[in-house]
Amino acid sequence: MARTSAWRSALLAGLVAAGGCNEKLTTPGRCPELCPSNSVQLVDTLLTGADVADTTARGYVLTNEATYVAASSLDSLKSVFLIRFAPVQTQWAQTATDTVQAVYPPDSVFVELPLVFRDTTVHPRIVFYRLPAWFDTTVTYAQAQAYFVDSAVLDTVAVPDTGSMEARLPTGLVPGPGDSGIVSIGARVIADSPTVVAFSSGHSRTTWPQLWYFVHGQPPQDSLTRNLVDTATFTTFVQSPAAGQPPPGVLAIGGLPAAHSLIHFSLPGVVVDSAGIVRATLILNLVRPVVGFPGDSFFVNAVPILRDYGPKSVLLPDTTFVGVAVIHAGQTGTVELDLARILRLWGTTVGDSMPRAVMLGVLAEGYTLGEVDVWGHSGSGGGPLLDVTYVKKHEVGVP
Amino acid sequence: MTRTRTSLLIAAALLAARPAAAQESVFGVRGLGFLAQPISAHSAAMGGGESMFDGNSAVSPASLAAWQKLAGWAVGAQSNRSFNPGSGAVSLNSMRFPTFGFATPVGYRLVVGVTVSEYLNRNWEVQRADTVWPRGSAVPVADHSRSVGGVSDVRFAAAYRVSSRIAVGIGLHTLSGSAQTAVERDFPTDSTYHTFAQVTETDYRGFGVSLGLFASPTKRLVVGASARFNGRLSATNPGGNASVRLPSELAGGLYVVPWDGITVATTIIHDSWSVAAPDLVAAGQLPSRDVWSVGVGAEIALLRMFGEVVPLRAGYRWRQLPFPVDTALFVSERAASGGISFSLAGGRANLDLAVQGGSRTAGTLKESFTTILAGLSIFP
Numbered sequence: 172m173a174r175t176s177a178w179r180s181a182l183l184a185g186l187v188a189a190g191g192c193n194e195k196l197t198t199p200g201r202c203p204e205l206c207p208s209n210s211v212q213l214v215d216t217l218l219t220g221a222d223v224a225d226t227t228a229r230g231y232v233l234t235n236e237a238t239y240v241a242a243s244s245l246d247s248l249k250s251v252f253l254i255r256f257a258p259v260q261t262q263w264a265q266t267a268t269d270t271v272q273a274v275y276p277p278d279s280v281f282v283e284l285p286l287v288f289r290d291t292t293v294h295p296r297i298v299f300y301r302l303p304a305w306f307d308t309t310v311t312y313a314q315a316q317a318y319f320v321d322s323a324v325l326d327t328v329a330v331p332d333t334g335s336m337e338a339r340l341p342t343g344l345v346p347g348p349g350d351s352g353i354v355s356i357g358a359r360v361i362a363d364s365p366t367v368v369a370f371s372s373g374h375s376r377t378t379w380p381q382l383w384y385f386v387h388g389q390p391p392q393d394s395l396t397r398n399l400v401d402t403a404t405f406t407t408f409v410q411s412p413a414a415g416q417p418p419p420g421v422l423a424i425g426g427l428p429a430a431h432s433l434i435h436f437s438l439p440g441v442v443v444d445s446a447g448i449v450r451a452t453l454i455l456n457l458v459r460p461v462v463g464f465p466g467d468s469f470f471v472n473a474v475p476i477l478r479d480y481g482p483k484s485v486l487l488p489d490t491t492f493v494g495v496a497v498i499h500a501g502q503t504g505t506v507e508l509d510l511a512r513i514l515r516l517w518g519t520t521v522g523d524s525m526p527r528a529v530m531l532g533v534l535a536e537g538y539t540l541g542e543v544d545v546w547g548h549s550g551s552g553g554g555p556l557l558d559v560t561y562v563k564k565h566e567v568g569v570p
Numbered sequence: 571m572t573r574t575r576t577s578l579l580i581a582a583a584l585l586a587a588r589p590a591a592a593q594e595s596v597f598g599v600r601g602l603g604f605l606a607q608p609i610s611a612h613s614a615a616m617g618g619g620e621s622m623f624d625g626n627s628a629v630s631p632a633s634l635a636a637w638q639k640l641a642g643w644a645v646g647a648q649s650n651r652s653f654n655p656g657s658g659a660v661s662l663n664s665m666r667f668p669t670f671g672f673a674t675p676v677g678y679r680l681v682v683g684v685t686v687s688e689y690l691n692r693n694w695e696v697q698r699a700d701t702v703w704p705r706g707s708a709v710p711v712a713d714h715s716r717s718v719g720g721v722s723d724v725r726f727a728a729a730y731r732v733s734s735r736i737a738v739g740i741g742l743h744t745l746s747g748s749a750q751t752a753v754e755r756d757f758p759t760d761s762t763y764h765t766f767a768q769v770t771e772t773d774y775r776g777f778g779v780s781l782g783l784f785a786s787p788t789k790r791l792v793v794g795a796s797a798r799f800n801g802r803l804s805a806t807n808p809g810g811n812a813s814v815r816l817p818s819e820l821a822g823g824l825y826v827v828p829w830d831g832i833t834v835a836t837t838i839i840h841d842s843w844s845v846a847a848p849d850l851v852a853a854g855q856l857p858s859r860d861v862w863s864v865g866v867g868a869e870i871a872l873l874r875m876f877g878e879v880v881p882l883r884a885g886y887r888w889r890q891l892p893f894p895v896d897t898a899l900f901v902s903e904r905a906a907s908g909g910i911s912f913s914l915a916g917g918r919a920n921l922d923l924a925v926q927g928g929s930r931t932a933g934t935l936k937e938s939f940t941t942i943l944a945g946l947s948i949f950p
Contacts, residue, residue, distance in 0.1 A: 215704045449757070
């Protein structure tokens with residue numbers, strides 16, 4: 172009997188194992204016969220009046236906070252840059268027990284400027300000028316022209332293709348004893364044709380302008396030498412036309428001082444509540460070709476607003492919802508930004524209370540010259556459009 | 571020992587009560603789903619012919635009268651299917667649990683029991699590729715739709731042996747369940763579009779009552795009849811509420827023992843699913859139809875193995891399905907079956923095994939299937 176039970180149990184186990192519980196359910200749809208009766212339906216709608224209010228504010232990153240300084244002779248942008256270095260140290264010693272030596276006069280003086288951008292199709296040269304130690308930091312491009320006179324020229328140096336540019340300056344540039352110890356220089360660009368050159372500023376995190384001066388000891392220690400370096404404490408550039416508030420009907424994004432544009436939307440409920448937005452494109456019409464270093468590209472982004480305080484609105488810190496577009500200097504026509512994630516966010520319980528507004532700006536402000544000027548809702552060139560593709564409310568399950 | 575077995579039985583039943591997650595047919599995507607059959611492996615082996623009289627099946631509440639001691643049972647079914655949607659045959663597999671239940675005599679004449687069965691199977695999964703034209707340009711899309719769940723039929727029934735020749739039964743049915751439907755559209759070649767995905771949970775509720783009668787005019791013949799009347803099946807999800815009128819079911823059967831050891835049985839069932847048509851049409855679906863189901867089978871209990879009688883069974887069934895796949899294009903199903911039964915544990919348990927092979931067709935659409943059923947009955 173025991174043998175019989177064991178035999179049966181083995182048979183049962185074998186049958187169960189042979190049956191196996193494996194599942195393969197997915198069927199290639201043969202429609203309409205063998206597909207769900209209510210399929211996904213896409214709807215495409217172009218909202219022409221979605222932008223109901225917009226404004227531009229400038230100054231989020233100031234020119235003297237940028238990571239570069241630019242000298243430009245372009246027709247669309249004239250600029251010169253101004254640099255003030257830290258006070259030159261007046262004494263040095265090789266070791267703590269050595270005789271203290273005076274720096275002044277140095278053997279030679281160099282200014283080193285790390286290159287950020289140059290147009291390789293022209294042959295730019297930088298003309299350096301000596302500026303008053305305490306030049307006016309609020310000076311305009313027009314006012315700065317008073318500094319750029321022939322009598323103040325220090326040197327003219329060809330811009331290298333890569334690396335850093337070094338300019339040998341008169342040793343007399345280093346202030347003598349009793350002076351403030353401050354060295355300030357200015358520079359403009361000259362070339363075969365209009366161009367722009369940019370160098371790292373004092374706000375660059377990797378390289379920055381430096382003032383080198385080389386000294387040697389006094390007898391009997393005149394064999395001792397030392398290279399001393401000064402870093403910049405203030406860097407800026409002034410430009411014409413000056414970046415300011417755009418004319419009525421125009422929204423500015425980027426540039427320096429950096430501009431943000433705030434757009435408030437009014438969206439039909441069917442769009443926001445559909446929760447099925449698969450694509451939403453904000454189409455901005457450019458007022459003029461995109462400004463920027465020739466051949467350069469940068470990013471414009473749209474960030475949802477968490478709390479609306481106008482230009483000082485609190486932005487949603489979650490970068491997941493940011494819409495981004497790549498912009499090329501000189502670009503014309505339109506700029507298109509993907510707002511699908513933002514509109515989806517507004518359709519959720521969490522996002523429902525958020526203002527229907529986005530802040531447009533340039534990604535990595537202060538790192539690019541790029542500026543985009545587009546028509547606002549009251550502009551004459553066609554305001555922002557919102558092209559939304561969404562899935563029509565999809566009811567499933569209820570027969 | 572009895573307590574241990576009963577606990578195991580209850581545990582097995584609770585395990586099986588989880589929502590089934592297996593697609594039973596590609597045709598289940600239409601209408602209210604795939605219409606399940608609440609029959610045991612024993613009845614399935616006989617083509618469903620004995621389902622009217624089988625205490626393990628939930629066709630007639632009078633069938634509980636067959637139990638003369640505490641019993642519990644459960645059935646598992648592994649189905650392998652082949653379907654050609656026109657782009658090449660695909661193989662599909664699924665596992666499900668068609669029915670399980672308990673019954674116990676109360677006194678000499680009364681038997682009460684609970685049966686949990688599949689009623690509507692709403693498990694399906696469909697993938698398709700298409701091209702849409704948003705914004706005036708062609709965009710390839712990949713749609714993936716999936717439904718998991720269904721409607722279960724919980725029957726509380728009682729059967730009463732009026733005499734040695736007559737038994738009656740009554741059942742109260744609670745229909746309940748849910749289906750989670752997921753829809754996803756992906757844009758595989760265009761990253762400017764974001765994937766759309768939506769999941770909706772729909773709950774189902776309904777009630778019904780069934781009546782059954784067995785009469786045995788002679789020692790070798792039993793005649794059975796049953797009727798079931800359903801209310802409306804209500805469906806609720808965040809998108810709203812709806813209800814569908816459910817059919818009444820009339821069934822009749824014969825159970826004949828022409829010679830000792832040989833049994834022949836047949837069951838014929840009619841469901842008035844056309845009553846659901848107006849509600850389905852109002853919901854944008856195609857109208858349903860009344861359906862017939864016919865099963866006939868035989869059992870030969872002459873073979874002996876290991877000192878026990880080993881019944882051999884065979885049968886054939888044919889049925890119509892109520893929900894069309896296209897206008898006036900309905901599905902019919904036919905299957906041949908066979909099976910065997912083993913008595914275990916000194917007669918305290920039965921293992922019923924059945925194999926069904928058949929097809930479902932609707933016009934040129936054809937799904938072939940082979941289903942292996944295993945049913946375990948325990949009499950502690």
